[in-house]
Amino acid sequence: MSEVKKIATRVSYGNALTELAEEFPNLVVLDADLAAATQTGIFKKAYPDRHIDCGIAECNMVGIAAGIAATGKIPFVSSFAMFAAGRAFEQVRNAVGYPKLNVKIGATHAGISVGEDGASHQCNEDIALMRTIPGMVVLNPSDDVEAKAAVRAALEHEGPVYCRFGRLAAPVINDNKDYKFELGKGVVLREGKDLTIVATGLEVGYALEAAEMLAKEGVDAKVINIHTIKPLDEDLIVAAAKETGKIVTVEEHSVIGGLGSAVCDVLCAKAPTPVLKIGMQDMFGESGPAVALLEKYKLDGKGIYEQVKAWI
Numbered sequence: 001m002s003e004v005k006k007i008a009t010r011v012s013y014g015n016a017l018t019e020l021a022e023e024f025p026n027l028v029v030l031d032a033d034l035a036a037a038t039q040t041g042i043f044k045k046a047y048p049d050r051h052i053d054c055g056i057a058e059c060n061m062v063g064i065a066a067g068i069a070a071t072g073k074i075p076f077v078s079s080f081a082m083f084a085a086g087r088a089f090e091q092v093r094n095a096v097g098y099p100k101l102n103v104k105i106g107a108t109h110a111g112i113s114v115g116e117d118g119a120s121h122q123c124n125e126d127i128a129l130m131r132t133i134p135g136m137v138v139l140n141p142s143d144d145v146e147a148k149a150a151v152r153a154a155l156e157h158e159g160p161v162y163c164r165f166g167r168l169a170a171p172v173i174n175d176n177k178d179y180k181f182e183l184g185k186g187v188v189l190r191e192g193k194d195l196t197i198v199a200t201g202l203e204v205g206y207a208l209e210a211a212e213m214l215a216k217e218g219v220d221a222k223v224i225n226i227h228t229i230k231p232l233d234e235d236l237i238v239a240a241a242k243e244t245g246k247i248v249t250v251e252e253h254s255v256i257g258g259l260g261s262a263v264c265d266v267l268c269a270k271a272p273t274p275v276l277k278i279g280m281q282d283m284f285g286e287s288g289p290a291v292a293l294l295e296k297y298k299l300d301g302k303g304i305y306e307q308v309k310a311w312i
Contacts, residue, residue: 005144006169009201010108012147013165014039017076017106018046019148024074024155030065031078032058038078038108058083062091062103069101074155077103081110081164085126096160097133104154105130105162111252112280113168113202113294118287124280128257130162131230137183138230140164140259142204145174146227149181157183164201166252168290171205186233192222195246195312197304198237200226200259203250206294209301210250214308221248221308229259234266241273248276248308252299255279276311278304 017040021027030052035041044051054061058079065075077084084107085092096103112122130138137157141147147165154161173189180187189204190211199207204225211221222244224236241247247267249260260277267273278299285293294300298307 004171005175006171007144008167008169009141009144009147009165010037010039010167012141012144013106013108013151013163014042016148016151017043020152020155021047021050026073027155028052028068028073028075029078030054030061030075032056032061032083034079037080038106040078040106058088059091062088063095065103066095066099066101069103075103076106078106078108080121081107081123081126082121085129085162086123089129093133097136100135100159102158103160105160106165107162108165109167110164111166111202112285112297112299113166113252113290115167115290115293116287119284122285124252124254124285125257126162126164127229127251127253127259128261131257131262133160135159136230137161137228138164139228140201141227142201142225143170143172143174145172145179146181150227153181153183166202168202170202173205173208181227184228184231184233186236187225187227188222188236189225190221190223192220193244194220195248195308196222196224196240196244197248197250197308198224198226198240198259198263199250200229202252203299203304206299206301206304207250210304210308213301213305217309219309219312226259229262232262232266234270237263237266238271241267241271246274246312248278248311250299250304251279253279255281276308278307
C-alpha cells in the first residue's frame with residue numbers, strides 16, 4: 001500500500017497565494033518578518049512588487065492592511081496564529097472587523113503541533129478570539145486540497161476572513177473528484193449511525209483514524225469535516241445530532257470557545273444532544289515533538305478513539 005501524501009497547510013497557503021496571483025491582480029501579501037516560516041516567501045519570490053515585509057510589528061501590519069483594503073486591493077496579512085490573532089487582536093477588531101474591510105488573515109503555526117516552540121507559540125485560543133468579532137469568517141482547512149480552496153474562497157468573499165494553517169505535515173484526504181469546497185458548508189467524510197464525530201483542521205485525519213478503530217469494535221461513527229467554523233453549517237450539525245443521538249467534537253484548540261463551543265451553541269438551541277468535546281482541556285501546551293504532543297494530549301487517532309470509547 002502506497003504511503004499517504006502529507007503536506008503542511010502553511011505550504012499550501014504559500015502555494016495558493018502564488019497560484020492565484022494572476023487571477024486576483026489586486027492581491028497583496030504582507031508578512032511580519034516570517035516569510036520563510038509562513039511560506040509567503042513563495043509569493044514574494046514570484047511577485048516581489050506585491051509583497052510587503054512589515055517587520056516584527058504585527059499590529060502595525062494589520063493597520064497597513066486596513067489602509068490597503070480601503071484603496072480597493074485585497075491584502076492577505078501573514079504571521080503565526082499567536083501573533084495574528086493574539087498580539088494583533090485589537091487592531092483586527094477595530095481596524096478590520098468594525099469597518100468591515102476586505103482584509104484576509106493567514107495565520108500559520110496554530111495549535112500544539114507547533115511543537116518545540118512551546119506554549120508561548122502554541123495558539124489554542126485563536127478560533128475563539130476570531131469567532132467573537134462580528135462579521136469575521138473563520139476557516140480551518142484539513143489538508144492541502146482544502147487549504148488551497150480556502151484561500152480562493154477567502155479571496156472571493158467580500159469582508160474579513162481568518163484562515164488557520166498548521167506547521168505539521170497533514171495527510172491529504174480530500175484528493176477526490178467529488179470534493180467540493182463551499183463556504184459555510186461541512187463535508188460528510190464517513191456515514192455512521194451510532195454517533196457523529198465533528199472535526200476540524202489537522203484533527204479531521206485523526207478523526208477518520210479513530211472512526212476506523214471504533215468500527216472494529218462495532219461502533220459505527222459518522223465523520224464530518226467542518227472547514228468553516230464561522231458561519232457554521234448548523235443544518236448539517238443538527239441533522240447529524242438527530243440521526244445519531246451523540247456528538248463528539250475534535251479540535252487542535254481549546255475546548256473553550258472553539259469548534260466544540262460553536263457546536264454546543266447550536267445544539268443547545270435547536271437539538272439538545274449529549275456532546276463530548278475533545279481538544280485542549282483548559283491548559284497550555286509544552287515544548288516537544290509535534291507528533292508526541294498530539295499523542296500526549298490524546299489528539300491523535302488512538303487518543304480520540306480511547307476518549308470516545310470511554311464516553312460511550
